[in-house]
Amino acid sequence: MKKLLFAIPLLLLFACNQENTIKITGRIQKGDGITLYLDKLHTASKETIDSVQLDKDGEFSFKTKSTQPEFYLLRLSNGKLITLLTAPNEEVEVNSIASHMNSAYIVSGSTGSAFVKDLNDKLNKTKDSLAVIKKELKEKKSDPNYSSISQNLLAKYIEVIQDQRDFSANFIMKNATSLSSYLALYQKIDKDTYTLNENADIKYAKIVASSMRALYPEHEYTKAVLANLKTMQDRLTNLKVKEMIAEKGTNYPNITLKNTKGTEVNLNSLDGKFIILSFWASQDVNSRKQNKTLKNIYKKYKNKGLEIYQVSIDQDEKLWKKAIKEDGLNWINVCDLENGSGLAVRNFNVQQIPANYLISQKGEIVGKNLYGIALEEKIADYIK
Structure with a gap:
């Protein structure tokens, strides 16, 4: 004793x-x-x-x-x-x-500093890969096979972003007790795009918040992630309430991009209309052919509740605006010229150009990648 x-x-x-x-x-x-x-x-x-x-x-x-x-x-x-x-x-x-x-x-x-290095090394590799893809897309615009080339590069672009997202999510699951998980939660691919940016990713915020609250209850980073989690939860709750009130059951992510005048236009601002969400590129031959079909359809149905929200993957403003003028496109045309509308492309899992989604007046996706007669027949089912 x-x-x-x-x-x-x-x-x-x-x-x-x-x-x-x-x-x-x-x-x-x-x-x-x-x-x-x-x-x-x-x-x-x-x-x-x-x-x-x-x-x-x-x-x-x-x-x-x-x-x-x-x-x-x-x-x-x-x-x-x-x-x-x-x-x-x-x-x-x-x-x-x-x-x-x-x-x-x-x-x-320092274990934490080693974790931070792993996170930053992976993010830098992702950014470098995306930059190479963007550069190749720009360099190949005059290639006669640009349509197929752009589709392959676009698929690769989405793959790289998804790989980064998986890495960030797995990192948090493995290292939730480290403050480095806070960094993983808020890393950005570009100034507007978080590596974890889908509504479902709130689960990772919950994991980080729960771990930090238990280990470091008074830490300023704990208070920050808890406040952000509440904001995310409130936003999702409000979204669900709005859907219940409207009784719509909307099943598509919103897009907010700038038109040719620099004004932001929300996809969900077209609520109540039948929407053709079209993805295209100004230098893609098939996209330009598709524009001719869209013009005929728009002329026929625009006064009956049809609207076209067209997203370009261009990164050259002059070429984008020139194609709009040449093709006489008088519907909503938007683009994120800095990133080739990468977030919208990713959220809608676009694998080819041109591509389209059909969104009914109830906010439901009722068709995908329909062209020609098949496209007009589907529209006719919803617009009388």
């Missing part, structure tokens, strides 16, 4: 001597004369903790106190940066080169 009583004060003394500090050391090569900052990342801002001007050796050392996991930035004055996720009493080592610090670095001594 005496030995046990003696051990207790020793344990208390050891606990009291834990400084709850984080030490970050390493070397940034070829950074002579550049200032390296250590920033603490908050949910909506950053706080500079320390800085050092690198010499020709590039070695640095930072030390700061922390009682819980936190996100930090190692940031160079040339704009390059590295995101770290540290835990109390970790000794983190980072090695990189100043000119490529954000894309190529080695980190050790």
Whole structure:
């Protein structure tokens, strides 16, 4: 019993001597004369903790106190940066080169920072793959086989995005107890598109929120994800209430894109009309042929409740507007020129160009990829 009583004060003394500090050391090569900052990342801002001007050796050392996991930035004055996720009493080592610090670095001594690197490496790979596809789409516009080429590239584009989504979801499932799951939840493919952006993905927000609430109840990131989860739940609840009131049972995702004048037009603003949702490309021969059919149908049914919402996958504004003018398209034409309308294409699982969906007056998808006589016959079933 005496030995046990003696051990207790020793344990208390050891606990009291834990400084709850984080030490970050390493070397940034070829950074002579550049200032390296250590920033603490908050949910909506950053706080500079320390800085050092690198010499020709590039070695640095930072030390700061922390009682819980936190996100930090190692940031160079040339704009390059590295995101770290540290835990109390970790000794983190980072090695990189100043000119490529954000894309190529080695980190050790920190499990959270290794997770962050995995997430960012995967996202950067996804962005690079999408950029290559976009470039090839642009370069092949004058190719006589552009129709088949664009279909293949479009399918590949969707595949790359889906692979990123699967990676993010699986990461959260495997690492829900790490604050890195918060990063996985809110990563973006571009400025408007989260890797997890479907209504069903609220389940991953619930997983992250539940884990963080249990482990770090007072953490600012916990409060942020809980607030965001409530917003998501309220939005879904309101959507369901609206559907119940309207008694429509709408079964298609909304699209919000800009028309040729730069004004945003929502697909669901056409509620109550029979809609042809058409996907096309200005340099695709089959798309231009399809426009002739659509013109005849639109002329016949536009005064009976038909509307066409046409989404272009173009990334060249001049070519898009030129084709609209040449073909005399006087219905709704929209496009996300920066991303080739990638989100809309993905949400509707478009695998070919041209493509179409038929949406009834009740908001139900009643046809897909119908052309010519088959398209007009289906419309005639709903518009008398």
